[in-house]
Amino acid sequence: MTVIIHSARLVTDGTVTDDAWVQMTDAVVTATGTGDAWRERAAGAEIVDAAGDWLTPGFIDIHGHGGGAAAYDDGADAIATAVAVHRAHGTTRSVLSLVTASIDDLAQRARVIADLTASDPLILGSHLEGPFLDVGRKGAHTAELLIAPTPPDIETLLAATNGTLRQITLAPELDGGLEAVRAFVDAGARVAVGHTSADYDETNAAFDAGATLLTHAFNAMNGIHHRAPGPVIAALSRDDVTLEVINDGTHVHPDVVRMLCGQAPGRVALITDAMAAAGAADGAYTLGGLDVMVRSGVARLDDGSATGGSIAGSTLLLDEALRRAVTDVRLPMEQAVDAVTGAPARALGLDATLGSLRPGFAADAVLLGAEFDVRGVWAEGRQLR
Numbered sequence: 314m315t316v317i318i319h320s321a322r323l324v325t326d327g328t329v330t331d332d333a334w335v336q337m338t339d340a341v342v343t344a345t346g347t348g349d350a351w352r353e354r355a356a357g358a359e360i361v362d363a364a365g366d367w368l369t370p371g372f373i374d375i376h377g378h379g380g381g382a383a384a385y386d387d388g389a390d391a392i393a394t395a396v397a398v399h400r401a402h403g404t405t406r407s408v409l410s411l412v413t414a415s416i417d418d419l420a421q422r423a424r425v426i427a428d429l430t431a432s433d434p435l436i437l438g439s440h441l442e443g444p445f446l447d448v449g450r451k452g453a454h455t456a457e458l459l460i461a462p463t464p465p466d467i468e469t470l471l472a473a474t475n476g477t478l479r480q481i482t483l484a485p486e487l488d489g490g491l492e493a494v495r496a497f498v499d500a501g502a503r504v505a506v507g508h509t510s511a512d513y514d515e516t517n518a519a520f521d522a523g524a525t526l527l528t529h530a531f532n533a534m535n536g537i538h539h540r541a542p543g544p545v546i547a548a549l550s551r552d553d554v555t556l557e558v559i560n561d562g563t564h565v566h567p568d569v570v571r572m573l574c575g576q577a578p579g580r581v582a583l584i585t586d587a588m589a590a591a592g593a594a595d596g597a598y599t600l601g602g603l604d605v606m607v608r609s610g611v612a613r614l615d616d617g618s619a620t621g622g623s624i625a626g627s628t629l630l631l632d633e634a635l636r637r638a639v640t641d642v643r644l645p646m647e648q649a650v651d652a653v654t655g656a657p658a659r660a661l662g663l664d665a666t667l668g669s670l671r672p673g674f675a676a677d678a679v680l681l682g683a684e685f686d687v688r689g690v691w692a693e694g695r696q697l698r
């Protein structure tokens with residue numbers, strides 16, 4: 314099966330190429346070029362006229378909890394519902410995040426994701442957000458379930474994930490925190506510093522121990538103070554660390570996102586951190602057993618007050634994150650696209666096959682109109698939308 318998408322404004326690898334075409338054969342990009350040369354390859358191929366629309370690699374979401382009124386914590390059917398919403402909005406590869414739960418519950422949920430990861434190449438594995446988080450920065454995680462890491466619990470989670478643990482967020486200042494960083498890195502997972510009270514030095518110690526991600530930069534951590542630079546400055550100063558950002562206009566101010574992108578080019582990965590209400594209606598939801606109220610697309614813990622408590626994940630989808638990166642953060646299109654494609658691929662060490670539309674890369678592509686409306690999505694060469 315060969316698909317040729319032509320007459321596109323191709324955005325990949327930090328450049329924009331007008332009047333470009335991409336040929337995808339089965340699951341792989343097999344050729345690219347400009348102008349009319351695609352016509353020589355047209356026989357037997359499905360031809361898509363992009364008519365000047367943007368063509369980008371498939372989006373990669375390395376941190377999200379659900380969508381379409383379903384949560385990744387709730388088993389295979391819920392996962393299928395939620396990933397379908399994200400795929401329709403251009404996310405071709407998803408890491409499935411699990412909120413804090415008991416070790417036994419997390420192990421059971423991680424086993425479900427391990428099975429799905431084995432059968433569905435569009436699912437990249439699991440992200441454990443907890444339970445090794447700081448109570449003082451718990452956000453929408455259940456305080457009673459937050460614990461310090463111990464070797465037996467680490468072993469249980471690694472056994473359950475069975476090689477499919479893509480990333481784990483932890484607070485490195487907890488007892489045993491740095492040992493946990495090393496254990497998870499040794500097992501092949503990416504370790505993210507987050508939901509943490511760590512200062513600059515403690516964060517750098519975690520990076521020295523092998524952590525390479527900062528979970529939703531600025532949210533659930535110390536901010537930047539000129540005498541107490543904190544985890545964000547620590548992450549910015551390390552060339553091997555990627556900063557996740559929830560670019561929904563609520564979690565981080567657009568000008569702050571712009572500053573991060575300027576300070577860490579190629580190392581900002583836009584994530585959704587989406588909960589079940591993404592791609593679904595406002596109203597009452599639960600997140601990891603906590604009540605959440607969604608008003609005007611903003612999810613907050615339902616503490617009985619009129620405005621609600623802590624922000625509890627987002628209702629963001631990556632096409633919207635990309636649109637805001639261009640319109641609100643004012644990034645050039647090629648840099649904005651990198652933040653949802655190349656940067657997350659590099660953060661996971663998957664950039665030999667994902668995050669680009671060069672020949673040899675996965676046939677994951679998104680066609681976007683002038684208003685960032687998703688007009689087509691292909692994953693492994695199959696059209697999903």
Ligand SMILES: [Zn+2]
Pocket residue numbers: 376377378410442586626
């Ligand atoms: Zn999260």
